[in-house]
Amino acid sequence: MKYRSTRDTSLSPVMTESSAAIKKGLAPDSGLYVPEEIPQLSEKDLEALTGMDYPERAAYILSLFLTDYDGDFLRKACREAYSVESFGKYAAPVKKVKDGLYSLELWHGPTCAFKDMALQIMPRLLSEALRMTGEKNLTRILVATSGDTGKAALEGYRDIEGTDIMVFYPKDGVSKMQERQMATQEGNNVAVYSVYGNFDDVQTKLKEIFSDKGLADRAKENGILFSSANSINWGRLVPQVVYYISAYCDLVASGDIVMGDKINVCVPTGNFGNIFAGYIARRMGLPVKRFICASNSNNVLTDFINNGVYDKRREFYKTMSPSMDILVSSNLERLLFMIGGSDMTADLMKQLSENGIYKIDGETHAKIKEMFSGYCLAEDETAATIKKIFGECGYLTDTHTAVGVGCALKYISDTDDRTAMVVASTASPYKFPMDVGNSIGMNMEKDDPEYLLRSLSEYTGTPIPRPLERTLELPVRFTASVRKEELDGIVTKR
């Protein structure tokens, strides 16, 4: 299986092996890598997968896409990535919230958010790609984070051969809990710095570093190659296909659906990566009727799905579901390519970068509307959903998952579609204890990790996830605050 760029408009596009696509991340023309075809799953395949555990399911699906990787390597990597120590007994369990409504819990990994599902395996895929391509340099992962991605990347890359990782976050721009999670990071190839300034300052500085040819040369003299842990990398996307298929198998195994039944899937969306992985699963033959794309007040995708116009020229809101506070959903480019091809995609992306807006044609829009519904939730609706679902069903959701659940309920009440609905649950409620607590009527104001975790647990009678409890106990390792002018020196030093 080969990969090509979404923006390659030539008659015979450049084809790349999956290992090279994972190593490069972005295609040379700034497009995203997509597989030349989508492997198909028959009902028999789904039956076979139903009999497997999560690591086996993951290895099976990955091997269909990553054909240049050795099968034994993939099985071992999946076994290690989705181990009981890292994820508990079930890596991605499906919980019944109420009749017809299920929560696919993607937060049982080491940082209690769904990015672990990809970031526990992606570094292993990259490390193997480096080995396969005979790379001699140290690959240095540079990450700018407003909180959650940084920690998930640190856990993913810790002690991964051939790599080290440096994470930069805005000083005073993350919660105390997030800061503590990063400051206590274990591993021999990790470093964490807080940078004076806000998130935009940090991100802009890192973008400059990535495009600075002189700096790259300086790093190379020290045997260092810069790389990012960006969510547009195919190696981050493909592991996410697995849990949609896995959830379907689990629903069949539990008797909640019968093999062949359709399900609906609702995904709280930011960069469009998670929901796009679901779309790939559907293209492989998974019986999904419809995707509900759930957004917070930054509802650029809701408008796009409803009107066929993507317009990023709008006010940016800071919400209590910060991982969805995004105005440019990069992975949407892959969907556009798969529906309309590279000529259309290259043209639309050019319009987006030049004008901040594009409109798709009627036929493309009709195809998207056939499969996707767009819904969004205001902040007070998100809080009300957390309260309602906890009160009525005894199920505590985080702020992102609540956007998903609230949008799923809106869809169901609008359409009366009673197809089993699976909502992707993207973070543990304990990742956002203050907003979750206050939504269910607590009065939490103190931004202190220990106080927040213990109060939420006492009030709700639910356990604090072990990895978060552990960060209260681990020693703080990283306390350096740096000015952004210092970053050039830091990132090039061996």
Ligand SMILES: *Cc1c(COP(=O)(O)O)cnc(C)c1O
């Ligand atoms: C990253 C993230 C999302 C958004 O996922 P995308 O793949 O960017 O659409 C939703 N919820 C949480 C908790 C996240 O960390």
